Amino acid sequence: MSDRAANRRKRQADKRQGWTDGLTADRLGQFGIGVVLTLLVLAALGPVVSPYDPAEQDLSNRLESPSLSHPFGTDQLGRDVLTRLLHGARFSLGIAVAVTTVRLLVGTAVGLVAGYAGGWVDEALMRLVDTLLAFPGIVLALVIAGILGPSLVNVMLALAVVGWASYARLVRSSVLSLREREFVTTARLLGRSRMHIATRHLLPNVVAPVVVLATLDIGSVILGTAGLSFLGLGAQPPTPEWGTMLASGRNYLRQAWWLVNAPGLCIMVTVLGFNLLGDSLRDMLSPTQTAQMEEL
Amino acid sequence: MNGQELCKRLLTMAIVLLGVSLLTYGLIFITPGDPARTILTQQMGGQIPSQEAVEQFRAENGLDDPFLVQYAHWMGDVLQGDLGHSYYNDRSVSEMIIQRLPNTIALAVASIFVALVIAIPAGIASARNPGSQADYAAQIGSLIGVSMPNFWLGYLLIIVCSLRLNLFPVAGAAGLEHLILPSLTLGSGMAAVIARLVRTAMLDVLDDAYIQAARAKGLRERIIIYKHALRNALVPVVTIIGLQLSYVLNGAVVIEVVFQRPGLGTLLVDAIFARDYPVVQGVTLLIGVIFVLMNFAVDLTYSRLDPRIDLGGDPT
Numbered sequence: 343m344s345d346r347a348a349n350r351r352k353r354q355a356d357k358r359q360g361w362t363d364g365l366t367a368d369r370l371g372q373f374g375i376g377v378v379l380t381l382l383v384l385a386a387l388g389p390v391v392s393p394y395d396p397a398e399q400d401l402s403n404r405l406e407s408p409s410l411s412h413p414f415g416t417d418q419l420g421r422d423v424l425t426r427l428l429h430g431a432r433f434s435l436g437i438a439v440a441v442t443t444v445r446l447l448v449g450t451a452v453g454l455v456a457g458y459a460g461g462w463v464d465e466a467l468m469r470l471v472d473t474l475l476a477f478p479g480i481v482l483a484l485v486i487a488g489i490l491g492p493s494l495v496n497v498m499l500a501l502a503v504v505g506w507a508s509y510a511r512l513v514r515s516s517v518l519s520l521r522e523r524e525f526v527t528t529a530r531l532l533g534r535s536r537m538h539i540a541t542r543h544l545l546p547n548v549v550a551p552v553v554v555l556a557t558l559d560i561g562s563v564i565l566g567t568a569g570l571s572f573l574g575l576g577a578q579p580p581t582p583e584w585g586t587m588l589a590s591g592r593n594y595l596r597q598a599w600w601l602v603n604a605p606g607l608c609i610m611v612t613v614l615g616f617n618l619l620g621d622s623l624r625d626m627l628s629p630t631q632t633a634q635m636e637e638l
Numbered sequence: 639m640n641g642q643e644l645c646k647r648l649l650t651m652a653i654v655l656l657g658v659s660l661l662t663y664g665l666i667f668i669t670p671g672d673p674a675r676t677i678l679t680q681q682m683g684g685q686i687p688s689q690e691a692v693e694q695f696r697a698e699n700g701l702d703d704p705f706l707v708q709y710a711h712w713m714g715d716v717l718q719g720d721l722g723h724s725y726y727n728d729r730s731v732s733e734m735i736i737q738r739l740p741n742t743i744a745l746a747v748a749s750i751f752v753a754l755v756i757a758i759p760a761g762i763a764s765a766r767n768p769g770s771q772a773d774y775a776a777q778i779g780s781l782i783g784v785s786m787p788n789f790w791l792g793y794l795l796i797i798v799c800s801l802r803l804n805l806f807p808v809a810g811a812a813g814l815e816h817l818i819l820p821s822l823t824l825g826s827g828m829a830a831v832i833a834r835l836v837r838t839a840m841l842d843v844l845d846d847a848y849i850q851a852a853r854a855k856g857l858r859e860r861i862i863i864y865k866h867a868l869r870n871a872l873v874p875v876v877t878i879i880g881l882q883l884s885y886v887l888n889g890a891v892v893i894e895v896v897f898q899r900p901g902l903g904t905l906l907v908d909a910i911f912a913r914d915y916p917v918v919q920g921v922t923l924l925i926g927v928i929f930v931l932m933n934f935a936v937d938l939t940y941s942r943l944d945p946r947i948d949l950g951g952d953p954t
Binding site for chain 2: 474481486575588595617
């Protein structure tokens, strides 16, 4: 009986904390920050300290299993897999940050305009948002990138185009609840321009939830980029992009298991790091804002 | 949901469907260069087509008309079930889709089944004893599942189950044994998200007064959990399965490529690389429409399952 009562208390405490409870959200968040920082350092320094060149072929050492001189083995052209993964980290992180930034900026601008202007502008913009969200994201990005032609830039463009809509929705709903608040009404009565109200009074109040959404979004952008590259639309060989490396490794599943597993593991750890960071940032937000985020 | 709200919902859905069709049709207009020339070059195996051939192709396929005329023409055909013909083998797009669709539906259904079989027990075990080892294991498993690229998981399963243990065939779609690895791959990724939600929903429900009443009555724990708690906890889970449809469709494309399964996903990817635009448009439109209709159906089911839920508010 006391066991059950203790469980019940625990459950109630857990509910307050959100889902990462029990494991202590803090510790997971710290782990996430640790992973992200480590990756940034590796991406910055790795290519400098690594003794090999990512494009250097050595056909006498093809498909060598992991060893001290090649900790992640070599690929079908004898290139050092670890070196290529380190170079790949630059692509993955760079692309993820760039795409997420574009999504954030476009989505925030659209959301601000829609929420503040109201009327037919709001109606038109929100139907556009609905239309974009009416497709499974990767499928639409796949089609857009495919029609534009296989290249890393086109994949980034496609991912940015399909992904800003949820930011617009979040910002719009925040603006709708903010615009009737006293400080906004006061500013309006003081005769401030719409631009002034939007940028000085509304924008600062939507920054926190938008940044949290962006942190949570980075993981899915990394998965999206890797997925599209895997399908052959993104970076083309010999670019050491993780998804592309995984795709070329699939022809050697029998002889060289490390060729698909090393990039796969890198993608997973990176995404995990950003997800944990995003989860703990979200838990730091106030409950009302968290509720808004969960609607997305 | 009363009649008026339903009408409002239907109207919004109609507008979104119109947007979906416009976007799908408009996509080929972002193609770099002249589509007629690109397609003819591909059809002729890399030779440069003559100017007359290009013009004839354009006229035959209506590529000279203004955008809205072409769109209206296409839409008129689509509404009659005609999605056009492949540029390459002149087969009807609807026929190609119908041929591939069963494989994708089988994959989707099997994956959702796998996801529920993993997620519901895991979520319940987690929620019954928060902070226990089972709970930690489920949470860590779920964190990893959400972060794992599904194509990698697919190859891991192929390496372990097919190449090492020889349990299942690597590729194809002939029978049930070809369905097991793909649906495990797709289903376990989905299970990661669903398990989280089952856990949260169960935690919510287990504190409700009626559960305490059931306990006070002396009902057995099994009956309390499965008969009383789970039924209510599943209400939010139903919506999530609807939302997970996006995950299923996104995932199906990639997973079909991994396991070389002839389905909608592989049809779309092949058509994209071949620049077979009628096929690309047909499959994209179908996926968009399925997605919109399913979301609508989920909304309706949701309000049926729990009459307290009111959908009357602004859907955005």
